[in-house]
Amino acid sequence: MNDMEKMGIPQKEELSNNSSFIDHKAEVVSNNDLESFSSGKDASVNVDAPVGPKEVVTLPFKQLMLVFVGLCLGVFLSSLDQTIVSVCTKEIANQFNSMKEIPWIGTAYLLTSTAFQPLYGRFSDIFGRKPTFLFAIGIFLVGSALCGAAQSMVMLIVARGIAGVGAGGIFSSVMIILTDIISLRDRGRYQGIIGAVFGVSSVVGPLLGGVFTDHASWRWAFYINLPIGAITLVAVIKLLHLPHVGGSMKEKLLRIDFLGSLTLIVGLVMILLPLNWGGSTYAWNDPLIIGLFCGGFAILGLFCLVEWKQAVEPIIPFHLFKDRTNNAVFVCSLFIGCGMFGMMFFIPIYFQVVKGESATAAGLETIPLIVGLLLSSISSGIMVAKWGQIRPFIWIGLALSTVGCGLLGLLKESSSRGATIGILFVPGLGIGMCMQTIMLAIQSSVGPADIAVATAVATFFRTVGSVLGVAICGTVFNNKLKDSLAGLIAQNPSIVAVISNSDLAGQWGPEIKQQILDSYMDALHLAFLINVPFMAVALLASLFIRHIKLRKAGPAPPPME
Structure with a gap:
């Protein structure tokens, strides 16, 4: 008997099999259903048996x-x-x-x-x-x-x-x-x-x-x-x-995995810092940036070792990554975060810098995107409840998001109000349709004891994706802007100031201002288009999500009326 058993602390095997003390009532799932579900042997199985919580x-x-x-x-x-x-x-x-x-x-x-x-x-x-x-x-x-x-x-x-x-x-x-x-x-x-x-x-x-x-x-x-x-x-x-x-x-x-928590937090902070600083505060090849990346990945490697060998209740259980659907959802969440936040970060810049609108007006200009998100998010939720299907909405949503990011590359300084409304509406529809259905996919794929952890991990991947997306798009934008302005800066070095403050564009006259705005537009086009492959990778990953037909099981709340 080891020291932890003497203290009465449940061991890893006991915890994985004993979910009765966990704050979670679950829908009944047969052992055979769970085994086939976690093994991923049948990619096209129509799961009519309820999965997820035993009882709500x-x-x-x-x-x-x-x-x-x-x-x-x-x-x-x-x-x-x-x-x-x-x-x-x-x-x-x-x-x-x-x-x-x-x-x-x-x-x-x-x-x-x-x-x-x-x-x-x-x-x-x-x-x-x-x-x-x-x-x-x-x-x-x-x-x-x-x-x-x-x-x-x-x-x-x-x-x-x-x-x-x-x-x-x-x-x-x-x-x-x-x-x-x-x-x-x-x-x-x-x-x-x-x-x-x-x-x-x-x-x-x-x-x-x-x-x-x-x-x-x-x-x-x-x-x-x-x-x-x-x-x-x-x-x-x-x-x-x-x-x-x-x-x-x-x-x-x-029961708390203190060592795992510490190594995860320290490792993530060391990686997030250079992602936030790189290309702006410091150059990407700066020793500090490289050192933080190396140290961060090393500590995250230690975190993985702790979760694999020592943790009784791991923060991120490795068995989640043995299931094909889970991996597909995590990859989808990561790249949806990249594409969605990379896109949304630069849309206000288009209206404020290129269109010359105030911050408040730029916020109002994004309403078509939000309207699309509202309509598709609510309607897809209603249709999922009616038909019990998840994958079609994920696929359609990611396809629309991919096309929508491409359409953003068509924006120009002269784009009409109608054109911008139509262009912003499409990615809004796509994001609203896939963002929540992806969460349903992970919740229907795991067993009762893993629902909370799997939900948090999927949300975490999307958050990390948002950091990566903004960092990558920001680097692409800055590099393209510098290249586009290189000719003007060679003629007048003081123009370099507009890279950090676009409000200065007008002080060199209307002709120079127009060239500066054209350079900003070129950089924005590339920042928008870089999100197309992000969404395309998410769409490709979603093809590996198994078909699951949701069925109401056990007591359920009244329908929304």
Whole structure:
């Protein structure tokens, strides 16, 4: 008997077979179904047997709706925070006289939210869905309050890092909780609404940020989170009732993979830093960038060794990667994140720099994309619930996204309003149709004990993809812009300033300004088109997702009416 057995801590084999103490009621799955499902032997099997949760927690319709509104507010909260702050950075820099430190506001948030995101899946198994979600919201609100009250740039950066720790778990926790209260077949329509909320907040964020900065204070960009978060906390605490996870706090703490958590966080931070700095703050061949990459990959290698050989309850279980569908979903999530965020990052730049519109107006110009996302996200969720099919919506969505990224390359300075509306609408349709159905694919592919972890890992891959997409597109954009401006800079070296500040384009006269705008347009074309192969790879990977016909099984919540 080893030391851990003497302490009464379940061993890895026991934990994998004993899911009764995990905060998750599951739909009944026969052993044969699970074996064939995890082995991936039959690629075309029509799985009519229910997979995923053995039994969902049925809530009365009114209570379900109130809980769901609270979960939607949680998603709105975290996604709003990602966009609202970007509009306020100039005012913040002016107040603290710290323009050089401005990038760290976003970097601190990005590092902590991404690094801590995979941990929430396992934590929700150990401590329960509800406590984990409340913890994420609570940490996020503490960080937001500290951001609003910041008296220096250092305090603001630290507070953004704290907020990021909570934000990393909000979206994953919402997706995990939905698996406990909504049957797999009905989950599509609810997750479609979640996707729509995500899209709406992407537009509302810059608009609210502009209003607060112009008419109140940038601090309200952070304080606005407090009342929304309070409503979310009340709704979840009062109305969401899920099975309690057994065991004392000491037993739960002993189940945490501390070494795995530490190596994962440190390794990810060391890789995310050069991805954020490379091509802008430092050259890609700078020794610091190369050193961070090498060190980060080495520590992630140590993390893999810990998860493989030592961890009793791994943060990212390796057996997830033995299933073809799981691997396909992870690859899809990664490249959807690359293409979606790489595209969405540069669309406002097109309207602000090339079209000469304000930040608020640029936010309004993206409404066609969000409308497309809303329509397809909600409608695909309803159709999935009706027909029980997942793959057709993933394929159609990724095909539209690939075509849509290509259409963005047709944008010109002279493009009419009608042309821009039509071009933006297509990728919106595609993203809305595939983003949530991909999540359904992973949730229907794994067993009950792995749903929380698999959901968190899929979300994590999409987040990492977003970082990679923005970094790659940013590098391509900057390099193309420098090449396009090389002739003008050779004639007048002072023109190099427009690379970092496009507002200066007009000071050399209308003819030079037009050439500068043409150079920006050339760079934007390439930044848009680089997302086409990202989406194409996601589409190719989605072909390896097995056919799964979802079927309502066991008690399920009332239909949305």
